[in-house]
Amino acid sequence: MSQVIINDNEVDIVIGALHSDLTNFMTEWKPVFSRFHLIIVKDPDLKEDLKIPEGFSADVYTKSEIERVVGSSTAIRFSGYACRYFGFLVSKKKYVVCIDDDCVPAKDDAGILVDAVAQHIVNLKTPATPFFFNTLYDPFRKGADFVRGYPFSLRNGVDCALSCGLWLNLADLDAPTQALKPSQRNSRYVDAVLTVPVRAMLPVSGINIAFNRELVGPALVPALVLAGEGKLRWETVEDIWCGLCVKAICDHLSLGVKSGLPYVSRAERGNAIESLKKEWKGVKLMEEVVPFFQSVRLPQSATTTEDCVIEMAKAVKEQLGKVDPMFSQAAAAMEEWVKLWKSVGSA
Amino acid sequence: MAATSSKPVPLLKDELDIVIPTIRNLDFLEMWRPFFEQYHLIIVQDGDPTKVIKVPEGFDYELYNRNDINRILGPKASCISFKDSACRCFGYMVSKKKYIYTIDDDCFVAKDPTGHDINALEQHIKNLLSPSTPFFFNTLYDPYRDGADFVRGYPFSLREGVPTAVSHGLWLNIPDYDAPTQLVKPHERNTRFVDAVLTIPKGSLFPMCGMNLAFNRELIGPAMYFGLMGDGQPIGRYDDMWAGWCIKVICDHLGLGVKTGLPYIWHSKASNPFVNLKKEYKGIFWQEEIIPFFQAATLSKDATSVQKCYIELSKQVKEKLGVVDPYFVKLADAMVTWIEAWDEINNSAEEKTTENKTAVAAAK
Numbered sequence: 001m002s003q004v005i006i007n008d009n010e011v012d013i014v015i016g017a018l019h020s021d022l023t024n025f026m027t028e029w030k031p032v033f034s035r036f037h038l039i040i041v042k043d044p045d046l047k048e049d050l051k052i053p054e055g056f057s058a059d060v061y062t063k064s065e066i067e068r069v070v071g072s073s074t075a076i077r078f079s080g081y082a083c084r085y086f087g088f089l090v091s092k093k094k095y096v097v098c099i100d101d102d103c104v105p106a107k108d109d110a111g112i113l114v115d116a117v118a119q120h121i122v123n124l125k126t127p128a129t130p131f132f133f134n135t136l137y138d139p140f141r142k143g144a145d146f147v148r149g150y151p152f153s154l155r156n157g158v159d160c161a162l163s164c165g166l167w168l169n170l171a172d173l174d175a176p177t178q179a180l181k182p183s184q185r186n187s188r189y190v191d192a193v194l195t196v197p198v199r200a201m202l203p204v205s206g207i208n209i210a211f212n213r214e215l216v217g218p219a220l221v222p223a224l225v226l227a228g229e230g231k232l233r234w235e236t237v238e239d240i241w242c243g244l245c246v247k248a249i250c251d252h253l254s255l256g257v258k259s260g261l262p263y264v265s266r267a268e269r270g271n272a273i274e275s276l277k278k279e280w281k282g283v284k285l286m287e288e289v290v291p292f293f294q295s296v297r298l299p300q301s302a303t304t305t306e307d308c309v310i311e312m313a314k315a316v317k318e319q320l321g322k323v324d325p326m327f328s329q330a331a332a333a334m335e336e337w338v339k340l341w342k343s344v345g346s347a
Numbered sequence: 348m349a350a351t352s353s354k355p356v357p358l359l360k361d362e363l364d365i366v367i368p369t370i371r372n373l374d375f376l377e378m379w380r381p382f383f384e385q386y387h388l389i390i391v392q393d394g395d396p397t398k399v400i401k402v403p404e405g406f407d408y409e410l411y412n413r414n415d416i417n418r419i420l421g422p423k424a425s426c427i428s429f430k431d432s433a434c435r436c437f438g439y440m441v442s443k444k445k446y447i448y449t450i451d452d453d454c455f456v457a458k459d460p461t462g463h464d465i466n467a468l469e470q471h472i473k474n475l476l477s478p479s480t481p482f483f484f485n486t487l488y489d490p491y492r493d494g495a496d497f498v499r500g501y502p503f504s505l506r507e508g509v510p511t512a513v514s515h516g517l518w519l520n521i522p523d524y525d526a527p528t529q530l531v532k533p534h535e536r537n538t539r540f541v542d543a544v545l546t547i548p549k550g551s552l553f554p555m556c557g558m559n560l561a562f563n564r565e566l567i568g569p570a571m572y573f574g575l576m577g578d579g580q581p582i583g584r585y586d587d588m589w590a591g592w593c594i595k596v597i598c599d600h601l602g603l604g605v606k607t608g609l610p611y612i613w614h615s616k617a618s619n620p621f622v623n624l625k626k627e628y629k630g631i632f633w634q635e636e637i638i639p640f641f642q643a644a645t646l647s648k649d650a651t652s653v654q655k656c657y658i659e660l661s662k663q664v665k666e667k668l669g670v671v672d673p674y675f676v677k678l679a680d681a682m683v684t685w686i687e688a689w690d691e692i693n694n695s696a697e698e699k700t701t702e703n704k705t706a707v708a709a710a711k
Contacts, residue, residue, distance in 0.1 A: 109460065132638070133553040135515065135607050136522060136537065143539055145532065148525040149554025149588040151638045152631060164486060171487060174499040181496065186487070188494055192541040200548035202484035203500025233499065240500035259486050283503065290483070290502050 004122045011121060012213075014039045014087030014098045018080065018231050020048035027053060028104040032115050039087040041066070043231070045079050061086060069344055075333040076340070080231055081206060082222035082238050088213065089344055095124055096217075097210040099264055100233070106168045106265040109189050119262035120163045120210035123193055127157025128256020130198040137192040138258070157195075161216040161255040162246055165208035166190070170266040172205040174283065175234040178272035193260040198251045201293050204243020207233065208264045211246075215255055218305045218341040219246045223330040226282050234275035237282035241330065244293050249308040252298040281326075288323045292316075306338050313338075358472045360385045363446040365468075366438035370394040370430075371452060376403050378455050382466050386448075389438040391416075394430060411437060419692075426684040431577025433586030435557065439564060439571050440689050446475060447568070448561040453616035457519045460540050470610035471514045471561035474544055478508025479604020481549040489544040489606065508546075512567040512603040513594060516559035517541075518614040523556045525584075525631070526624035529617070544608040549599045552641055555591020559612045562594075566603055569653045570594045572685040575678050582633070582674065583626030589678075592641040597656040600646045629672075636671045640664075654686050661686075 013036050015022070022040070026033070037057050042050055044063035052058065066078055066086050078086050084098055097120050106114045126140040132154050139146045139155075146155055171186035178184070196202050211220060224241035250257050292315075302311045313334035320327035365386050367373070370393040376383065380403070388408035392400050396412035416437055417424045427437045432451065439447055448468055457465045477491040483505050490497045490506070497506055522537040547553050562571060570593050573586035598605055644663060650656040665679035 133547055133551045133607075135517065135553055135556070137541060141539075143535065143537065145522070145524060145528055145535065147554050147556070148523050148528075148584065148627075149556075149591070149634070150525075151634050153635055154638075166486065171496075172499045173496055174501075177496050177499075184494065184496070186494065188542055190488060190541060190543045191539055192543060196484050197548050197551035199550045200484045201482075202486060203498050205486065205498065205500070237500065243500075259484070286500060286502055287504055290505070294482075 004125045006118060006121045008035050010094045011036045011117065012039055012087070012091040012093040012096050013037070013117065014041065014084055014091065014096055015101055016081055016084035016087070016098070017042045017050055017101055018046065018083075019101055020046055021051045022101060023051055023053050025101050025104065026056065029099075030055065031113065032105060032117050036117065037093070039091055041078075041083045041087045043080055043083045061090070070340060074340075075329065075336045076222055077225050078222065079225070080229055081233070081236050082225050084206070085220060085222040088217060088220055089340065091213060094212065094214050095121055095210060096213050097121075098206065098208075100207045100266070102267045102269050103167070103207060103264040104267065106263040108191075108263075114262050114264070116165060116208065116262035116264050117210075120165065123163035123258045123261075124160050124210060124212050126160065128160040128195040128258055129154065129157045130195050130251070130254075130256050133197055134194075137194040137260070141193065158254050158256050159212070159215060160195075160258055161212050161250050162204070162257045163210040164202070164204050164243075164257065164259040165210070165262045165264060166260065167205075167207060167266040168263050170268060172207055172233060172266075175272045175275040178234070179276055182272065189263060190260065193258050196247070196257045196259050201244060201247060201290070202257070202259065203240050204246065205233075206239030206242070207266065208262070216246060216250065216305055218309050218338055219249045221245065221309065221334050221337045223333040223337070224285070224326065226326075230275070232270040232275055234270065234272060235282070237286060240286060241289070244289065245309070245312050245334075248293060248296055248298070249305060249312065252302065252308055253305065285324060285326060288320065292319055306341065309334055309338050358469065359446060362444055363448060363472070364389050364438070364442040364444040366391065366435055366442065366447055366449040367452060368393055368432040368435035368438070368449075369400060369452045373400060373402055373452060375452050375455060376406065380405070382456070382468050386468070387444070389442055391435050391438045393432065393434045409441075411441070420688050423684050423688040423691075426572070426575070426681040426688060428573065428576045428580070428586065429578040431580075431583055431586060432557070433573035433576040436571055436573040436590070436685075439568055440692050442564060445563065445565050446472070446561065447564050447571075449557060450612065451558045451614075453614065454518070454558055455613040455615055457611045457613040459611075465610050465612070467516060467559060467610035467612050468561075470544075471516060474514035474606045474609075475511050475561060475563055477511065479511045479546040479606055480505065480508045481546050481599070481604050484548055485545075488608070489546070492544060509602050509604050510563070510566060511606055512563050512598050513555075513605040514561040515553075515555055515605065515607040516561070516610045516612060517608065518556075518558060519611045521614040521617045523558065523614070526620045526627050527631075529620035529623065533617075533620070540611065541608065544606050547595070547605045547607055552592055552595050552638065553605075553607065555587050555594070557587030557590070558614060559610070560587070567594055567598065567653055569686055569689045570597045570657050572657075572682060575674075575681050580674070581672075582629050584623060585627070585630045592637070593657065593660060596641055596644050596646070596660065597653060600650065600656060601653070633671060636668065640667050654690065657686055658683060
């Protein structure tokens with residue numbers, strides 16, 4: 001496969017700042033981030049000023065900027081981890097990479113620093129293969145290919161819209177799991193990228209993702225933001241909901257979603273047992289959505305991502321609205337997001 | 348990967364048969380001795396039945412050549428391929444065990460990145476004995492492995508998983524490429540050790556390779572028919588793939604899981620790409636019809652056993668693929684013959700066992 005060329009001007013790195021002091025985070029990522037433009041969005045609930053080291057090309061957005069752009073009356077809340085979506089909205093680049101501010105670059109088994117941004121862009125720039133599973137994983141990687149029995153007509157693949165990376169050290173486990181296994185840390189570096197097959201659902205973690213904004217930008221919506229949501233991943237489901245919607249939309253539009261490399265290293269933070277004490281609304285809600293996503297089919301007439309989001313919102317309101325009012329709110333947020341995207345996002 | 352001692356503790360040694368098709372020799376077994384010695388082997392000798400295949404000392408085995416197959420199955424032997432490793436499925440049929448591991452005679456013990464020998468059989472057993480998760484993809488791969496788990500967002504209601512029917516292993520060194528790819532990349536070697544096992548999601552098909560494969564015979568055995576290949580047939584090197592598409596449709600229907608990934612074996616022999624091209628040629632075109640067929644195949648609510656599923660599938664093969672080429676009509680009939688033979692052999696299992704063993708012993 002030919003070399004993938006990464007153009008600095010094609011990439012925005014969006015950081016949701018849930019901590020005010022980003023010095024360590026940005027210093028660790030400097031070798032990887034310094035050539036790209038950064039969009040740093042400060043959690044509107046964060047009181048302290050941000051501390052950002054020198055040497056980066058960065059635009060910083062705070063609560064007042066957010067309100068100026070989107071207005072104050074909105075079904076969309078940008079607090080906590082949802083603040084990142086504002087960065088997605090105002091970006092003007094083709095590719096967006098987003099990494100949580102408690103992650104640092106990982107090292108592979110050879111001890112070499114993983115350039116997570118480069119790997120994400122390679123994932124996005126090479127085709128995905130959702131219609132048939134390749135047992136040697138990504139056939140476009142050097143040293144790999146399609147195996148015997150892979151239909152030739154499917155070997156061109158489709159555009160990859162979303163790249164979901166993984167985490168060493170503190171994996172993205174939910175609180176009950178982490179509480180049961182307090183010392184479990186992920187040290188297994190799985191050297192693979194693979195396309196998640198069409199119609200297979202997956203939990204997309206927002207901790208380490210990248211996407212083709214031109215293809216699916218409007219589909220990444222901060223729709224399911226919980227009322228009592230905290231500032232720890234254990235207490236959120238916004239990314240999980242968003243990922244299920246994006247996957248359904250990608251399936252409908254014949255776009256690909258990849259999972260696997262790159263890894264980032266996720267730092268220790270918080271106490272799983274403490275998070276257990278918060279109400280488990282998010283977990284309960286997720287149980288309700290599985291049959292919905294298993295069966296949701298968007299109409300043929302939905303040919304753009306915006307159309308798909310609107311249709312998704314309709315289906316959510318109709319089928320899940322009666323299960324819990326949170327879903328009606330999510331549907332409203334999705335509809336509002338498309339409007340916002342049209343006015344702000346494509347400006 | 349955990350280090351393995353030279354004599355690993357055998358798991359399921361009375362519940363698993365190792366099925367090996369061979370036309371050459373079984374020298375490769377020497378390398379596998381520490382891992383295979385405690386298991387019963389079923390050798391299916393392809394090609395000239397007068398040739399004597401020497402089995403290394405110390406292995407407990409039964410061996411079947413073409414004469415044995417013809418004698419045991421009578422006219423139904425027509426469903427078993429000749430001059431193709433597809434004949435191995437005869438071994439599945441006559442086995443009395445719950446689990447099968449099948450391996451090619453050019454596959455050797457591989458080493459993991461720490462330099463330790465990989466006990467492929469042990470990993471397959473682990474894969475088969477732990478559940479699969481076909482209804483929702485876990486981004487950390489097999490959640491039941493040491494050091495892994497379900498990730499945040501994975502529905503709790505799906506965390507029990509379903510029984511695993513098939514464990515599909517991979518290969519280092521010579522990768523399982525088709526002839527065109529082999530011709531374009533004759534020197535490519537698979538050197539990437541991917542430390543993962545994962546469940547292939549429901550609704551997704553995959554190209555199954557029979558070189559390093561294990562399955563739960565009680566759950567899926569009757570669907571592991573490797574088709575009509577080799578001598579007198581218009582196609583070769585599609586045996587395992589055909590079985591793979593059938594078992595995946597059936598597993599999806601019955602709520603069983605298929606895993607792929609670890610273990611790796613070391614595949615030493617690259618077959619001749621020109622010979623392969625001749626065998627695969629028709630398959631390359633037919634595949635384009637076969638895949639949509641399997642992707643759209645649905646089984647009725649009445650198909651509650653593997654045999655019923657398989658018979659239903661054979662009817663659909665005849666109806667929908669029969670128009671592509673008369674080969675598929677023959678294949679559909681062979682699928683039915685296979686099931687009939689399977690049921691016959693396995694329902695009068697006790698009597699047949701004694702008969703076979705006596706015959707095999709007498710033939711030696």
